[in-house]
Each structure stands twice: as structure tokens, then as C-alpha cells.
Amino acid sequence: MAKANIRFYTALFLSLVVLAGCGPTAFRIESVPTRQQLEETQIQRDKGLFVPDKIAVIDVDGLLINRRKRGFMREGDNPVSLFVEKLDKAAEDRRVKAVVLRLNSPGGTVAASDIMYHSLREFKRETGKPVVACILGLGCSGAYYLACGSDGIVAQPGSVTGSIGTIMQTFSVAGTMEKIGVKAVAIKSGELKDLGSPLHDLRAEERKVLEGIISQFFEQFLTVVQKGRKKIPERKLRGLADGRVFTAQEALQEKLIDKIGYPEDGIEWAKELTGVQKARVVIYHRPLGHKANVYSSAMSDDGVVGALINVELPDWLSSNGAQFLYLWQPFVE
Incomplete structure (x- = not known):
């Protein structure tokens, strides 16, 4: 029996080591939390009795998608749901006078970005509480779309932002299938029912339909930016909206942001907007996700649901296929 146990634990250890070398994974062994309600932690406090x-x-990081983040032996939070949950908690607390969004994201799907933007606008309308967006690292495409719903945008000096535009990535395996003697047959109700399928090369009529959708979502993006960045003339904005990213300094010059600074600057600006002299800075997180300061990231914002061993997989591994995206593509999480 003892030898069998030794063999079992040895095999388990070796399996974990092998998995660790297969990609950008991370292991966390911990007790399962008995509750998942958001908790509040104070990370900064002005002097005073x-x-x-x-x-x-409120953190907004990683890929913006409207589904739970997936991993091996675990399932994480839905970024959209988590964002709305945190907004609701801030709305219900009368002592919360303002919100600072801490952004580090390349964007995500059109739908997720727009839901989060709409939720932020509703939060502001219903509560009257000001919101400052602070970009750390990445505030691109869908994340910038969201930032345009705030009262002001601060970008850290080493960050990039912009990437205003829409993209859809698809591919075709038709050539490969032909080489191995496999042929796809689609029985469909209409000519475009298999629109964008990777089982055949993209046809001209399909491209026309998809380009029309891309164009509509692009105009929607421009409308959101125009509402949030009123100092940018429409003609100039269209020139900036070719998908490029901007450094913080470039973004400031083009009026895509308001200030260059750090989270502390965003917090001070939020206090000014609401007329508060002294305040406690708090952050919301799941149990086990304590944050020590304004630069820490919570491990459990991905939410550990019923898992003792957490093996995180990059979001692109769990993609649901071709989607319409407000996303800066070079980023892979």
C-alpha cells in the first residue's frame, strides 16, 4: 500500500511538472472558498481620525468577453458580470463618492465592450457619482471604448491606447481538406447560412455582408468616442481611427486622453470631481483576492469555482471561433 501511494504521488507530481512546461500556465493549490460574494478591502487612506x-x-483587465474565463480544472468569472457586480456594489454604498476604473486590457468582443460601456453610463446616470478611467499598460480598442464612458481619462506614461476600430478574424481549411481528400457538404436553408465557415474559402458575397457589419460596428465605436471626447473634431477623429495605437504622450496631444499620470493621480482627480477632501480607497474582490496597494492585481478576480488546483489557460485557447472584435490583435492573453 505504501509503495502504491508513493507511485501515485510521484505520478501526480510529474504530471504537474509536465503541464507546467506546456505553456503559460499557473498552478495555485488552495482551499475552496465557501462563499463568492465580493469583499471590500481598504488599500489607501488619507490621514485623519x-x-x-x-x-x-474597479479593475478591468484582460480580454473583455461575455462568458466565464476557462481553465483546466477550474472556471473563472465572467468579466462583464464581474464588472457590473462591482459597479452595483459601489452604487449601493452611499459612502462611495467616486469610482476609478483601472484599465489594463487590449479590448475584446464588440458585445462585451458595449455592455460594459452601457453599464458604466447607467451607473453614472443613476448615482451621479463621477468616474475616472486610469490606463495601466493597455487601454486599447474595447477598453478605450469603455474608458470613453468615464468623466476623464488618465494614462500611465508607459501605456498605449487607441486602436479604434473593428476586426473579425476568420480562416479557411478548405485547401488542407482537399489535399487529404475530405470535402465538406452543408445542407442549408439559404445561400449565406454558412457565412464565414472555415470549411470553404470566403466568397465575395460573404465578404460584402461581413464588411457591412464591420462598418456598422466601426461607426458605433466612433459615436461612442465622439460622445466622450468632444474636443476631437469628427474629421480628425476619423483620421485617428485607423486602428493604430498611441503612446500616452501621443494620445494626450490628440486629446484621446486628458492627463498623463498614475493611479494616485486618478484617485486625486476623482476626489476633486466629487469635492471630497479626504477619502479611503477601497477595492472589491472575491475571497482570497486581497490587494495590498493600488498596483496589486487580485488573483481571484478570475474567480476560483470549486477547484483545488488552478491551472490557468490563455483566453485565446478557449475562443468560440470568429467574432466581431474591438481588440488590439497583437495581444495574446
């Missing part, structure tokens, strides 16, 4: 007012920092 009595400081009741709060500034809530």
Missing part, C-alpha cells in the same frame, strides 16, 4: 468617504477602484 474620521474619514468616512470612499473612492472605489
Whole structure:
């Protein structure tokens, strides 16, 4: 029996080592949390005996998708749902006077980006609480779309932003299938029912339909930017919206952002907008996701649901196929 146990644990250890070398994975062995409600942690406090007012920092990082993030032996939070949950918590707390969005994202799907933008606008309309977006690292495409719903945008000096535009990536395996003697047959109700299928090369009529959709979503993006960045003339904005990314300095010159600074600057600006002199800075997270300062990232914002061993997989491995994206493509999470 002892030898069998030794063999079992040896095999388990070797399996974990092999998995660790197969890609950008991470292991976390921990007890399963018994509850998943958001908790609040204070990460900064102005001096004073009595400081009741709060500034809530809400993270938006990684790929913006409207589904749970997936991994091996675990399932994480839905980024859209988590964002709305945090907004709701900030809305319900009367002591929260303003919100700082801490962005580090290349964007995501058109649908997810727009839902988050709409939720932010509704939060502002219903509560009257100001929102400052602070870009750390990446604030591109869908993340910039979201930032345009705030009252002001601060970008860290080493960050990039912009990438205004829409993209859809698809591919064809028709040539490969032909080489191995496999032929796909689609029984369909209409000529375009298999629109964009990788089982055949993209036809001219399909491309025309998809380009029309891309154009509509692009115009939607421009409308959102125009609402949030009123200082940019429409003609100039269209010139900037060719998909390129901008450094913080370039973005400031083009009026895509308001200031260059750090999270502390975003927090101070939020206090100014709401007239608060002193405040406690708080952050929301799942249990086990304690944050020590304004630069820490919570491990459990991906949510550990019923998993003792957490093996994280990059989001692109769990893609649901071709989608319409507000995304800066070089980024792979």
C-alpha cells in the first residue's frame, strides 16, 4: 500500500511538472472558498481620525468577453458580470463618492465592450457619482471604448491606447481538406447560412455582408468616442481611427486622453470631481483576492469555482471561433 501511494504521488507530481512546461500556465493549490460574494478591502487612506468617504477602484483587465474565463480544472468569472457586480456594489454604498476604473486590457468582443460601456453610463446616470478611467499598460480598442464612458481619462506614461476600430478574424481549411481528400457538404436553408465557415474559402458575397457589419460596428465605436471626447473634431477623429495605437504622450496631444499620470493621480482627480477632501480607497474582490496597494492585481478576480488546483489557460485557447472584435490583435492573453 505504501509503495502504491508513493507511485501515485510521484505520478501526480510529474504530471504537474509536465503541464507546467506546456505553456503559460499557473498552478495555485488552495482551499475552496465557501462563499463568492465580493469583499471590500481598504488599500489607501488619507490621514485623519474620521474619514468616512470612499473612492472605489474597479479593475478591468484582460480580454473583455461575455462568458466565464476557462481553465483546466477550474472556471473563472465572467468579466462583464464581474464588472457590473462591482459597479452595483459601489452604487449601493452611499459612502462611495467616486469610482476609478483601472484599465489594463487590449479590448475584446464588440458585445462585451458595449455592455460594459452601457453599464458604466447607467451607473453614472443613476448615482451621479463621477468616474475616472486610469490606463495601466493597455487601454486599447474595447477598453478605450469603455474608458470613453468615464468623466476623464488618465494614462500611465508607459501605456498605449487607441486602436479604434473593428476586426473579425476568420480562416479557411478548405485547401488542407482537399489535399487529404475530405470535402465538406452543408445542407442549408439559404445561400449565406454558412457565412464565414472555415470549411470553404470566403466568397465575395460573404465578404460584402461581413464588411457591412464591420462598418456598422466601426461607426458605433466612433459615436461612442465622439460622445466622450468632444474636443476631437469628427474629421480628425476619423483620421485617428485607423486602428493604430498611441503612446500616452501621443494620445494626450490628440486629446484621446486628458492627463498623463498614475493611479494616485486618478484617485486625486476623482476626489476633486466629487469635492471630497479626504477619502479611503477601497477595492472589491472575491475571497482570497486581497490587494495590498493600488498596483496589486487580485488573483481571484478570475474567480476560483470549486477547484483545488488552478491551472490557468490563455483566453485565446478557449475562443468560440470568429467574432466581431474591438481588440488590439497583437495581444495574446
